[in-house]
Amino acid sequence: MKAQCILCETIDELDDKKFKTKQLRNKPIRMYLCPECETRIAQKTVERINSGKFEFHKPKTKNFIEKPANL
Numbered sequence: 582m583k584a585q586c587i588l589c590e591t592i593d594e595l596d597d598k599k600f601k602t603k604q605l606r607n608k609p610i611r612m613y614l615c616p617e618c619e620t621r622i623a624q625k626t627v628e629r630i631n632s633g634k635f636e637f638h639k640p641k642t643k644n645f646i647e648k649p650a651n652l
């Protein structure tokens with residue numbers, strides 16, 4: 582399956598056996614990022630969070646780490 586990166590518009594051939602590919606096919610709205618853009622954004626986000634200037638605009642409703650349901 583082919584997917585186009587929403588940022589750099591590179592078209593990648595995805596491995597049909599991978600879980601991410603299946604997710605993308607089942608929900609076409611889900612945006613695809615090529616590995617390059619994904620790493621770039623991940624790095625920048627982490628840098629920004631660590632800089633202390635990062636603000637969450639969504640109201641905080643629950644914690645990031647939730648307790649497992651069966652405990």
Ligand SMILES: [Zn+2]
Pocket residue numbers: 586587588589590591614615616617618619
């Ligand atoms: Zn890209």
